[in-house]
Amino acid sequence: MARKKGREIHGWLIVDKPAGVGSTDVVGKVRWALDAKKAGHAGTLDPDATGVLAIALGEATKTVPILTDALKAYDFRVNWGAETSTDDASGEVVKTSDARPTEDAIREALPEFTGDIMQIPPAVSAVRVDGARAYDLAREGETVELAARPLWVDSLELLAATENSADLRMVCGKGGYVRSIARDLGRKLGCLGHVDHLRRTWSGPFEAADGIAFDRIDRANQAEIEAALLPIQSALTDLPEMHATEIGEVRILNGNPGQVLGHAEFGEEVWVSRNGRALCIGRFMGGEVQPSRVFNLP
Template sequence: MGRKKGREIHGWLIVDKPAGVGSTDVVGRVRWALDAKKAGHAGTLDPDATGVLAIALGEATKTVPILTDALKAYDFRVNWGAQTSTDDASGQVIDTADSRPDADQIRAALGAFVGDIMQVPPNVSAVKVDGERAYDLARDGEVLELAARPLWVESLELLTAGRDSADLRMVCGKGGYVRAIARDLGRALGCLGHVDHLRRIWSGPYEAADGIAFDRIDRANQAEIEAALLPLQSALADLPQMQATEMGAVRILNGNPGQVLGHAEFGAEVWVSRNGQPLCIGRYMGAEVQPSRVFNLGQATG
């Protein structure tokens, strides 16, 4: 027997992920609970991390790259005095230090981690090495030397400082590893460090406080889950919006450049709607938009 295809459901579900659950497991639970045909997520959270996990359903999966590129905010605690194999509390201790930083020393060190920085991902991460995930290679005992990669850190601030730990908040762009920040900050301070706990408090326009609890994601609560769905275009808040003309909408839905009303910088990425319905993401070419991703929401094309 072939697998049932599932229902056509489009939109975003914001889940407040608990610790101990993998991001792909959350996607699977949402898809099962809604009997959805297609689902994905924007921005993996470590199993031990909590907070915003944005789940895209149906045509909303075409907007995942937009949200993946958006700024995200994390609250986290760094424990001083030990470096671990995973750069968090789940790993084995591989080195220790006796010194401890005070609040002024921590604040003085944070400046080096703000702006355009280069970051070496943790060995236990989803980075691909020769086509394989780094965490699979690390578990197989391989010693990895991952390449540093650029990261934009909008801000990094100290919230509270104790003798053996500190609570911080970071706002960063795509591909940031909080565990790597904890590791490198501990090294810079000469005391070593690793993440004790981590929570993503917002991701682009979505906040953890507005997320549905993971334990509510069940087929018995399907109506509650559907009521929490946000429209596809909620992920596009940072892009200029254009209105398609009637003929422009027909052309765009067929994948062709279409006439629009509105203005943006020539070549800018924009999104286009008609009568409140999102049609596409594309490039503004002056009075027309060249679609790059067309949304198939059942609109008439002629």
């Protein structure tokens, strides 16, 4: 008996992920609730983290790299006095300290963690080591040595501080680990630290406040979920929009360079529409766009 492939559904669903649920579990439930043929997400959230998890459905999966590269904002609390095996409250305490930082000391340390920095991911993370996930190796008892990776931190600000904790907000680029910031900030301040709670408040153009609650994702609420879907181009707000001519539309949908109207730098990545319908992402070549990803929409 042939396996049912699911429905062709295209667009973005923004979920306000609760703590205690994995990102892949959210994707799976969305796909099940909508009976969708294809789904993925743009940026993993730790199981204990909450906030924006952007789910791409159907042809929207072709725009995932654009959103993955976008800036993201995190509000988080760092507890001082202990470092853990996971760099958050779910791990075992591996080191402790009686030292506590002053508010002034915290503020003075933050500039070192902004701009272009090098960051070592947590040992328990999704980073691949010789083809295996670091968290799988850690569970098997292996000592994982991860290389430092470049990260752009647009801003890191102190929101509030007590003797034993600090609330911070970070805006960063692709591949940022808040748990690493907490760990390294604690080491810098000589008091050790780990993340107590973490919330992604926005990711690119998507905000947690606009997300659907995870407990509303059910087949019984399928109409409500579909009403919350955003069009493919919702993830493309950072790219210039070009408008295809009638002939250009035909050529682009066949994977060929097509004539467009609009303004962009030569060679710049853009997206192309025709009568409000997204056609492709591609490179502006002066009057034409060479498509790199074409959207096969009904």
